[in-house]
Amino acid sequence: MxxxxxxxxxxxxxxxxxxxxxxxxxxxxxxxxxxxxxxxxxxxxxxxxxxxxxxxxxxxxxxxxxxxxxxxxxxxxxxxxxxxxxxxxxxxxxxxxxxxxxxxxxxxxxxxxxxxxVLTAALAEPLRATTDAPGIVATEGDGWTVTGTATTVPFADRAARILVPATVSGQPAVFVVDPEHASVTRTAQQVVDLAPEFLVEFADTPARLLGTLDTGAEVLTRLREHAWLGLSALQLGTLERALELTAEHTRTREQFGKPLGSFQAVAQRLSDAYIEIGGLRLAVTQAAWRITEGLPATEAVHIAKFWAAEAGHKVAHTVIHVHGGLGIDRDHIVHNYFTAAKHHEFALGGATPHLLALGAELAG
Known part of the structure; x- marks a missing residue:
């Protein structure tokens, strides 16, 4: 490796x-x-x-x-x-x-x-394992239709097409849907970093199958793994930059005539944050390498997303605490990194769901 x-x-x-x-x-x-x-x-x-x-x-x-x-x-x-x-x-x-x-x-x-x-995918389903059948149901008549509700679909307001995982006879399949169809309802949802995410309802909406019914599980697994890994990579960059801003703050901000970074408690928290980010960087790199090499990567991707959530929580709160009152000022740039980190922490499952999914993979 x-x-x-x-x-x-x-x-x-x-x-x-x-x-x-x-x-x-x-x-x-x-x-x-x-x-x-x-x-x-x-x-x-x-x-x-x-x-x-x-x-x-x-x-x-x-x-x-x-x-x-x-x-x-x-x-x-x-x-x-x-x-x-x-x-x-x-x-x-x-x-x-x-x-x-x-x-x-x-x-x-x-x-x-x-x-x-712009394209997007409706992947925010209850997470237990990568092979869970989606809650949206697809039926075949004169053509395929999908019925159900998807939550927190990113950029659904400007998407030309949405990939919609659905269940066909108890098995997963993925469909391509035009969100402009009259049977689709999009309702804006508020998320922590104000990103455009929508509750999307499908009512017998015409859809086109992506791949085949036999490849449905493979397509869904690829979608989920790329999304989990991508969120982890975004989180890595977010936390790295947030820590850089915080380190600079502790070098220039003084209390009692000394730089904040000279106080042991502050230095320890920043050291812990540095280690957490290092763990996330390693996990993201390992998962990306396994996918690139065509190796089984589900476990590695779950580990990366767990680190993205766990490190994201710890580092984001360290950044806010060390900045003090500035950290909760919406006019200060660190606010944007805190909200981004919280979004990446919980998007498509936080730490606990991915540990449970990892456990299911290991047990299987």
């Missing part, structure tokens, strides 16, 4: 970081700190630079990079607390359409890679 970053990882991380540093300033984050936050300018810049298409196959205009390169990009977006759907539109949804879709579905993936459209 070699965790040395590839040249592509370093180049993509550098490019993404440079774009974010130019466009995502503290003032810009404050400007975007409203419900349904979406950074149109950053989204277009990432698309124009080829960052969005990097993970797509070459015949769809991409570079066919794997999970290691994808997590390198997401980590940089996490460092910027970027309000863009790169994870959901490209890493999760376009990836699945490119791998399992027909010609029309693959064309959607290519359009997502150019930033022309």
């Amino acid at each position: 070699d965790f040395t970053p590839t040249e592509a990882q370093l180049d993509l991380a550098r490019l993404t970081g440079e774009i974010c540093a130019k466009l995502v300033t503290a003032d810009r984050l404050r400007e975007l700190d409203t419900a349904g936050r979406f950074d149109e300018q950053l989204w277009k810049a990432l698309a124009d630079a080829g960052v969005l298409a990097a993970a797509l196959p070459e015949d769809l205009g991409g570079s066919d990079f794997g999970a290691l390169e994808q997590t390198a990009i997401l980590r940089e977006l996490g460092k910027a607390a970027a309000a863009v759907p790169a994870l959901w539109s490209v890493v999760v949804t376009a990836d699945a359409l490119a791998r399992f879709g027909d010609a029309d579905q693959r064309a959607l993936a290519a359009r997502a890679g150019t930033g022309e459209i």
Whole structure:
């Protein structure tokens, strides 16, 4: 196992970081700190630079990079607390359409890679194990339809298509749905970092099967694992940048005539945070490496998401506590990293659900 970053990882991380540093300033984050936050300018810049298409196959205009390169990009977006759907539109949804879709579905993936459209997936189901059948039900008549409710669907307000896991005769399958259909209802939900997430209701909504019924479990597992790993990579970048801001604060802020960082209790909390982030970095890298190498990765991905939740909770609260009153001021940049960390902590399952799912995998 070699965790040395590839040249592509370093180049993509550098490019993404440079774009974010130019466009995502503290003032810009404050400007975007409203419900349904979406950074149109950053989204277009990432698309124009080829960052969005990097993970797509070459015949769809991409570079066919794997999970290691994808997590390198997401980590940089996490460092910027970027309000863009790169994870959901490209890493999760376009990836699945490119791998399992027909010609029309693959064309959607290519359009997502150019930033022309946004795609998303309805994955927030009760989490016990990766093979759980989804709560939404699909039936086949003259064509497939889906019925049920999905919660906290990211960017559903601007999505051209939503991937909807559903149950067919007790088995999982994944369907492509047009959210503009009259049978679809989208209701905005408020989440901690004000990201655009929606409760989406389907009532006999026309749908197209992604892949086949036989590959339904494989498609769903890939969707979930890429989403869990992607959230963990975003969390890694978020926590790294939050700790950098906190370290700088403790070097310059003084109490009793001394820098905050010179007090033992503060230094210990920052040391603990550094160790927690190191554990998350290792877990994310291991899971991404296993996926890239085509090895079984479910256990490693659950471990990464557990660390994202556990470290996320500890580090986020350390950041706020060390900043004191500044930490709860919505005009201070650290507020954006705290809310982002709390979102990534609980999205698609917190620490306990992923430990339970890991236990089920080990027992199985």
